[in-house]
Amino acid sequence: MDVINLVIDNKPVVVKKGTTILEAAKGIGIHIPTLCYMKLDDLNIENKPGGCRICVVEVDGRRNLAPACCTDVSEGMNVNTHSIRAINARRTVMELILSDHPADCLICAKSGNCDLQNMAHNLGIRKIHYQGEQSHYREDTSPAIIREVDKCIMCRRCEMMCNEVQTVGVLSAINRGFNSVVAPAFEMNLDHSVCTYCGQCVAVCPTGALTEVDETGKVVRALSDSAKTVIVQTAPAVRAALGEEFGYEAGTLVTGKLVAALRRLGFDYVFDTDFAADLTIMEEGTEMLNRLGRHLAGDKEVKLPILTSCCPAWVKFFEHHFPDMKEIPSTARSPQQMFGSIAKTYFADKLGIKREDLVVVSIMPCVAKKYECGRDEFKVNNNPDVDFALTTRELAALIKISNINFRTLPNEEYDNPLGESTGAAVIFGTTGGVIEAAVRTAYELHTKKELPRLNFDELRGMEGIRKATIDFDGTPINIGIAHGLGNARKLLEEIQAGKSEFHAIEIMSCPGGCIGGGGQPYHHGNAEILKKRQRAIYQEDTKKSIRKSHENPYIIQLYKEFLGKPMSEKAHHLLHTAYFDRTE
Amino acid sequence: MVCNADEGDPGAFMDRSILEGDPHSVIEAMAICGYCICSDTGLVYIRAEYPLAIERLKIAINQAEEYGLLGDDILGTGFSFKIELRYGAGAFVCGEETALIHSMEGLRGEPTVKPPFPSVSGYMGKPTNVNNVETFANIPVIINKGAGWFNKIGTEKSKGTKVFALAGKINNVGLIEVPMGTTLREVIYDIGGGIKDGKEFKSVQTGGPSGGCLTKKFLDTPIDYENLGAAGSMMGSGGMIVMDEDDCMVSIAKFYLEFTLEESCGKCSPCRIGNKRLHEILDKITQGNGDLEDIERLKVLSNVIKDTSLCGLGQSSPNPVLSTIANFENEYLAHVLEGKCPAGQCKSLVHYVINEELCNGCTLCFRNCPVGAITGERRVAHFIDQSLCIKCGVCFEKCKFNAITVN
Numbered sequence: 001m002d003v004i005n006l007v008i009d010n011k012p013v014v015v016k017k018g019t020t021i022l023e024a025a026k027g028i029g030i031h032i033p034t035l036c037y038m039k040l041d042d043l044n045i046e047n048k049p050g051g052c053r054i055c056v057v058e059v060d061g062r063r064n065l066a067p068a069c070c071t072d073v074s075e076g077m078n079v080n081t082h083s084i085r086a087i088n089a090r091r092t093v094m095e096l097i098l099s100d101h102p103a104d105c106l107i108c109a110k111s112g113n114c115d116l117q118n119m120a121h122n123l124g125i126r127k128i129h130y131q132g133e134q135s136h137y138r139e140d141t142s143p144a145i146i147r148e149v150d151k152c153i154m155c156r157r158c159e160m161m162c163n164e165v166q167t168v169g170v171l172s173a174i175n176r177g178f179n180s181v182v183a184p185a186f187e188m189n190l191d192h193s194v195c196t197y198c199g200q201c202v203a204v205c206p207t208g209a210l211t212e213v214d215e216t217g218k219v220v221r222a223l224s225d226s227a228k229t230v231i232v233q234t235a236p237a238v239r240a241a242l243g244e245e246f247g248y249e250a251g252t253l254v255t256g257k258l259v260a261a262l263r264r265l266g267f268d269y270v271f272d273t274d275f276a277a278d279l280t281i282m283e284e285g286t287e288m289l290n291r292l293g294r295h296l297a298g299d300k301e302v303k304l305p306i307l308t309s310c311c312p313a314w315v316k317f318f319e320h321h322f323p324d325m326k327e328i329p330s331t332a333r334s335p336q337q338m339f340g341s342i343a344k345t346y347f348a349d350k351l352g353i354k355r356e357d358l359v360v361v362s363i364m365p366c367v368a369k370k371y372e373c374g375r376d377e378f379k380v381n382n383n384p385d386v387d388f389a390l391t392t393r394e395l396a397a398l399i400k401i402s403n404i405n406f407r408t409l410p411n412e413e414y415d416n417p418l419g420e421s422t423g424a425a426v427i428f429g430t431t432g433g434v435i436e437a438a439v440r441t442a443y444e445l446h447t448k449k450e451l452p453r454l455n456f457d458e459l460r461g462m463e464g465i466r467k468a469t470i471d472f473d474g475t476p477i478n479i480g481i482a483h484g485l486g487n488a489r490k491l492l493e494e495i496q497a498g499k500s501e502f503h504a505i506e507i508m509s510c511p512g513g514c515i516g517g518g519g520q521p522y523h524h525g526n527a528e529i530l531k532k533r534q535r536a537i538y539q540e541d542t543k544k545s546i547r548k549s550h551e552n553p554y555i556i557q558l559y560k561e562f563l564g565k566p567m568s569e570k571a572h573h574l575l576h577t578a579y580f581d582r583t584e
Numbered sequence: 585m586v587c588n589a590d591e592g593d594p595g596a597f598m599d600r601s602i603l604e605g606d607p608h609s610v611i612e613a614m615a616i617c618g619y620c621i622c623s624d625t626g627l628v629y630i631r632a633e634y635p636l637a638i639e640r641l642k643i644a645i646n647q648a649e650e651y652g653l654l655g656d657d658i659l660g661t662g663f664s665f666k667i668e669l670r671y672g673a674g675a676f677v678c679g680e681e682t683a684l685i686h687s688m689e690g691l692r693g694e695p696t697v698k699p700p701f702p703s704v705s706g707y708m709g710k711p712t713n714v715n716n717v718e719t720f721a722n723i724p725v726i727i728n729k730g731a732g733w734f735n736k737i738g739t740e741k742s743k744g745t746k747v748f749a750l751a752g753k754i755n756n757v758g759l760i761e762v763p764m765g766t767t768l769r770e771v772i773y774d775i776g777g778g779i780k781d782g783k784e785f786k787s788v789q790t791g792g793p794s795g796g797c798l799t800k801k802f803l804d805t806p807i808d809y810e811n812l813g814a815a816g817s818m819m820g821s822g823g824m825i826v827m828d829e830d831d832c833m834v835s836i837a838k839f840y841l842e843f844t845l846e847e848s849c850g851k852c853s854p855c856r857i858g859n860k861r862l863h864e865i866l867d868k869i870t871q872g873n874g875d876l877e878d879i880e881r882l883k884v885l886s887n888v889i890k891d892t893s894l895c896g897l898g899q900s901s902p903n904p905v906l907s908t909i910a911n912f913e914n915e916y917l918a919h920v921l922e923g924k925c926p927a928g929q930c931k932s933l934v935h936y937v938i939n940e941e942l943c944n945g946c947t948l949c950f951r952n953c954p955v956g957a958i959t960g961e962r963r964v965a966h967f968i969d970q971s972l973c974i975k976c977g978v979c980f981e982k983c984k985f986n987a988i989t990v991n
Contacts, residue, residue, distance in 0.1 A: 050697040051852045053892040064899060065891045070697045085891070092888040096857040130861040130885065154850065173692055173850065176675070178860040180850025 006077040021057060021068040021079055032057060032081050033090065035097075035119055036155035037069040038204060040527040042462045043484075043511045047160040047204075052153070053093045054119065058083045065089055094120060095128045100135055100178075101207070102150050108208040113522050115206030116153060137181060142190035144197040144213055144370040151209035152181050158201030158210055165511065166485040168317065170195045194320040194582075198313035198485065198509040199367035199518015204525070212367045212519060215388050216398045222359045222387070223266045229351060230359040231269040232262050233339045233418070236277065237365040237429030237514035238392045240536040244521040244529070245396035246406040251532025253540055256411020261395075262363075263412060264404050272414045273362065274421030276339035277428045277437070279558070280310060281549035283575050284332040285441040286566035288504055292446075295503075296475065303328050305480070305495065305502040308434050310334045312372035313509035315579065317485050322492050323581035331576040335428065336362050336369055337378050339418065340385030341574045346562045347418060355383055362389045365429070365517030368509070377577055391519025420554040423454075423547030426540045431483035431513035432459040432466065433537065435506035439470055439479070440548045447473040454547050460538070462512065462531065465490060467502070480505040483513050585623045586707065586714045587614055588684060589630035589637070592676035593792035594843060596823045598747040599717035601759055603630070603637035606721065607644035611667060613723035615654060618665040621713055625666055629684050632671040641669065676793075676847035679821075680895050681706075681714040683849065694849045695895035718747060718822075738764030742808035746819070752788075752826035753780045765806040768798065772826055783828040787911070789836070791820025793843045794900035796907030797833065816907045818900070832929035833912040834919055837904045838866040844901035855898030858889040862905055870930040874920040883909060928990050931975040935991040938979075940965035942987035949979035949988065 002017050008025050015024045025032050036052035039045070048070045056065035060078040065086060068079075080086060098120060105111050137149035154173065159182050162171040170184050170193045184193045202210045222230050243254040262270045287306065294302040307329040309315060315334075318325060333341065339362070344355040351358070362369060366389075372378070373386035390398070399406055414420070424440050427433030436459045443451055458468035459479065464487040470477045480502040482488040488507045494500040510516045515533035516523070523529045546552060563571045587610060591599040603610065614626040630638055645667050648654040656664045670688045678684050678693040685707050687693035706712025722744060726734045738744050742764040748771065751757050755777030762771060768788055772778070779785050787797045790807075796817030798805075805811050809819050827836065841863045850856045865882055868874050886902030893899045909916060918924045925933040938949070938958075945963040957973040960966030968979070980988045 049851065050894055053852050053854055053894070056892050064893075067697060067894075072699065088884075089888045089892050092885065093853050093858075093892055096861065097853050099861065100857050129881065130858075132861050132864040154853070154856065173694070175850065177845055177848040177850050178856055180848075180856060 004073045004075050004077075006073050006075070006079065008079040009081055015073055017072075019073050021059075021066065021071050021073055021077075022055060024073050025068065025079070025081060030081055032068045033119060033122060034069055035115060035153070035206060036157065038157050038525040040511065040523075040525065040530075042531070043527055044464060045161075045165055045511060047155070047157045049156045049160075052097070052155060054090055056086055056089050056093070057081045058086045091123050091125060092130075094123050094125055095130055097153055098125065099128050099130045099132060101153065102134070108151075109211045109214070110205075110208035114208060115524065135179065135181065137183070138187070140189050141213065142195065142197070142371075143374050144367040145190055145195070145199065145202060146211050146213055147183070147190065148209055148211070149181055149183060151207045153207055153209070154180060154182060155206055156182065157204040157206065158182060161200040161204055164486065166196070166198060166200060166509070167489050168194060168196055168198070168485060171201060196313035196316040196320070196485065196509060197368035197371045200510060201518075202367055203510075203516070203518045203520070203522065212391050212394070213370055214394060215370070215390060216394050216401070219361055219388050219390060219398065222361070228357055228359045229268050229353055230266070230361060231271055231343060231347070231418075232267040232361045232363060233271045233273040233276070233336070233343075234258060234262070234363045235273045235336070235365055235369075235429065235514060236426045236433075236537065237517060237520065237533070238363050238395070239426075239540065240429060240515060240533040241365065241520045242392050242396060245393065246399075249532070250529040251536040253536050254406075255540065256413070257406060257409040259414055260409040260412040261399050261404055261406055264409070265398060265402055267361070269415045269418075270412075271339070271343070271418035272421050272425075273335045273339055274425035274428070275418045275552070275554065276335035276342065277425035278422055278549035278552045278555050279338050279342070279575065280332055280335050280428075280434075281424060281437050281441050282555060282559070282566045283338075283571060284308065284330045285438045285445065285549070287330050287332060288438060289442050289446055290567070292477070292503060305500055305505050306330055307504075308438075308506045310428065310434055311368070311507065311509050312366070313368040314485065314488060314507045316368070316371070316582070317488070317509065318492065319579055319582040321489070322496070323583050325492065325495065326579040326581065328495065329579065331578065333378075333575055333577045334372065335425075336364065336372065336386055336389065337577070338575050340373065340378065342558070343418065344380070344383075344385055345574060346558065350417075355380065359388075360386045362386050363392065363395045364389050365392050365514045365520045366510075367391060367518040369519070392517075393519060393521060396521070417554045417557065420552060421544075422549055422552050423541035423544035424549045425552075426544065427537055429514045429537045430534045431508050432461065432481050432506065433513065434508075435459055435479055435481060435504060437549060438504070439477075441550045443470070443472055444548065445550065446475075449473060451548070462534070464511075477504065478502045482506070483508045484511045485509050585614060585618055585621065585626045586681075586684070586688070586702075586712055587626065587628040587720055588679060588681065588714055588716045589628050589634070590672045590679045590684060591631065591634075591717070591821065592674070592679050592847070593749075593821045593823045595751045595825065596749045596792060596821050598749055598759060598822055600634055600637050602717050602721045603634070604640050607637075607641045608648065609721040609724055610641075610717055611644055611648050611654065613720035614667060615658065615665045616723055616727065617713065617715070617720070619663050623713070624664050625668065627668050627670050627688060627707070629670045629672055629678070629688055631674050633674050638669065638671075675849070676843075677849045677895070677897050680897060683895070684714065685712060692849075694851045695897075697894060739806060739808045741810055746807070746822055748822045748824045750776055750824050750826070753783065753828040753831070754778070754826040755780055762807070764808045767804050767806050769803040771807070771824070772803070776826065779826065779828050783830065785826070786829050786831055787827045787833065787836075789817075789825045789827065789840075789904070790823065791818035791903075792823040793840045793847075794818075794897065794903050795820050795823065796903045797827070797836065797911060798907070799911045816910060817903070830927050830929070832870075832925050832927035833908040833915045834866060834870055834925070835927075835929050837908045838863060838870060840904040841866060841901065844897060848897060848901070852892075852894040852898060854889045854892045855894070855901065858885055858893075859898070859901055861885060862889070862902060866905070869916065869919050870925070871932045872919065872923045872930070876920055879909065879913075879916050879920065924991075934975050935970060936968055936973060936975065936977070936980055937989050937991055938966050938968055939987050939989055942985050944985060944987075946984070948982050948984065952978050952982050954978065
């Protein structure tokens with residue numbers, strides 16, 4: 001029998017065998033509260049340890065209450081989701097969780113976005129009857145992520161992301177009983193671990209236990225320093241998500257208002273990381289063609305596939321886990337760092353100021369970018385190419401603090417010369433976008449012919465690993481795409497085993513790519529939000545008059561005035577990097 | 585196929601004695617079980633704190649292999665079976681089968697929601713049969729003597745015999761094996777030789793740390809799975825701890841909770857935090873700071889923990905609390921209403937007082953008091969300063985004139 005008949009809250013319902021009580025109830029509009037449970041549809045991500053016990057319901061004939069999230073329905077089942085027994089148990093469990101949680105909601109970074117706070121409110125908790133000792137742990141600050149472990153409620157979402165989705169394996173439950181908590185082994189600091197700072201733990205944490213390092217204060221101080229010229233760059237995925245912080249529907253593009261807000265905040269120039277993304281394509285695409293050309297000419301030494309290198313968490317991941325393969329990724333720096341490098345040379349020269357007097361701020365969907373801009377190889381005389389990387393969320397906070405009414409802002413344009421970009425650049429924000437942008441340019445540079453089409457639907461989507469073969473005018477190029485480091489690991493292991501069929505692979509650490517980055521507005525387990533952001537990114541691409549990186553006039557000008565040609569010595573010095581073995 | 589030898593109950597050592605004394609009974613049973621369910625590998629999950637049991641099990645496995653009773657093509661039947669050992673680190677919760685399996689897989693020893701049961705998806709995702717040492721040890725003898733013989737022993741629903749670890753305030757402590765259906769009285773007075781020092785029986789706790797405390801009125805109850813369950817306790821692993829009139833039942837409940845509190849894996853909130861709060865409330869009561877509401881709170885919270893916990897540990901950990909409240913409510917009331925511990929065990933509630941009429945001023949208590957809390961002249965009644973007294977009871981023991989009373 002493939003269908004099950006049951007009754008939930010006196011309503012008969014017919015569902016497929018294998019459905020949980022939670023899903024069956026959802027199907028008929030009954031919302032059973034959940035806390036540890038999280039499911040991102042289409043991304044194959046699900047957390048259901050059955051640990052929080054908030055979703056317990058009463059099932060006739062069963063001795064104890066059943067956790068709705070991980071109990072399958074059975075024939076003739078009679079479920080009551082709001083019997084006095086279930087509600088009393090649910091509220092008591094909530095009181096217990098709250099009794100071991102700091103009550104500093106008023107000043108918590110997660111206030112207003114906290115699943116625990118929301119749940120306590122929805123369950124009508126007004127008093128905690130079971131007061132007692134609270135757990136205390138050391139706070140851990142890393143270059144990107146802060147762990148306030150006292151606020152951990154053992155939902156295990158971060159652990160699932162870190163271990164199952166990312167296969168990084170830093171966070172797991174330690175200790176026993178009342179002292180159990182999710183932490184790195186031996187309670188070591190994150191920055192001593194193999195953490196990649198992908199921030200997916202932050203993205204799914206229901207409380208304030210995991211948050212990004214807040215650098216808004218430093219940016220405000222720089223902005224108020226009259227001796228400094230402060231410029232800002234905005235990553236592609238930010239424009240597709242920032243609106244959510246101001247009540248817009250997910251997937252609303254707010255590019256013009258974003259620019260206007262940054263100008264109101266006092267940035268001297270508002271530039272676009274997309275410009276640097278076009279530059280990345282010039283360098284990475286050229287490198288790709290170079291390696292491919294040698295490969296096709298029969299060079300056995302050349303390393304293929306070439307892997308993208310825009311994502312700092314991905315870079316740190318292979319430095320820790322696959323150091324033997326550090327020659328394979330493209331040496332091209334990420335767009336954030338290319339921007340910083342060009343800003344502090346080419347643009348500083350144009351302004352006639354010293355690099356020390358130019359402050360570069362980036363707005364990123366990412367927490368790993370905070371770590372990336374602190375890497376030693378991206379500093380000159382200890383002055384970083386990018387001074388501060390703020391997340392989309394931090395920017396929203398900054399706008400709110402500064403009394404800027406975001407919704408009434410006019411749409412404004414980016415400044416030049418580092419603000420012009422193409423449609424190829426904006427799609428960097430989603431999985432599949434970097435490689436599609438590279439294909440658009442590499443195809444034309446390789447074949448010297450105009451692309452017959454610009455949309456490569458075969459490279460798009462949300463599947464964790466995707467593959468496609470693109471015809472480069474007679475030469476089939478095999479392309480692989482992975483998002484989520486666990487998926488990346490699979491492709492890397494294929495390469496290690498000599499079984500990879502790909503010429504080029506795009507890798508992004510976060511599920512969905514940067515639109516699902518650890519610094520984006522919280523999705524609260526709703527994968528629909530990520531899909532809407534993705535649609536917005538492709539929509540922005542089609543709106544652009546220029547959609548191929550090599551046609552960006554300011555990129556052409558940059559090479560003419562400053563860099564020479566892609567992969568030139570100057571370009572190599574400013575736009576490329578090296579990777580390090582971090583297994584020691 | 586898995587043999588659960590992760591005996592974790594405090595004071596229980598039935599499995600250890602079987603593995604140390606007759607490991608072949610378990611090996612033979614595992615091979616039989618493997619033959620029945622077409623399994624070619626048996627794993628024994630045994631706690632590393634049992635070095636002797638491990639050593640003897642290894643010897644026995646080697647012997648069985650030498651005789652061709654384990655290994656490839658056993659006795660020419662075409663059936664092959666091998667047994668490997670897996671060591672546990674001594675976590676009580678790893679006796680729960682899903683936690684045990686996770687531990688064997690190299691994961692954190694935490695239970696997961698059932699279904700799926702191990703028989704559907706267990707070790708490495710494969711169907712897995714998990715049985716206890718004692719269960720296995722019964723098999724060869726049943727095969728040899730027949731089910732009819734075995735069924736003659738025991739009660740209608742609980743067949744065979746059961747091994748108990750008899751402990752506590754009883755004259756003969758140790759392992760006993762009795763037919764199912766033997767009464768508690770027979771176990772305690774006939775086999776156990778009665779209560780130590782002729783004191784009065786108060787309660788017997790069965791089933792390990794999450795069992796219940798049964799009173800005098802259950803002494804003539806035949807021991808089997810059904811009766812123990814109906815009485816608010818359980819068979820559990822077969823632990824049996826006898827308490828006498830000197831035991832404070834609130835403290836006993838607290839003692840057991842201390843154990844489950846430490847042994848909880850921490851995965852689900854009611855067990856992780858709820859048991860901690862239960863323990864704190866019990867502690868408050870034994871300190872003399874409890875009130876009637878606390879007793880009510882204990883009951884409500886205990887029931888929620890039982891109702892919502894993920895695995896058997898949390899679902900049964902409040903049993904000692906609920907059963908002591910049900911059977912010894914007067915003791916709880918004495919603590920919270922009168923500030924008294926009837927058994928004189930809760931130190932915060934105990935006061936040693938010198939009866940002036942009986943004290944002849946011999947100074948023995950004065951000289952033995954370790955903290956100088958007793959004052960008085962020779963041949964004049966002495967006095968205990970309650971603010972200094974640490975309630976060690978030395979004065980009470982030393983006094984030859986029964987002049988010191990415990991309030």
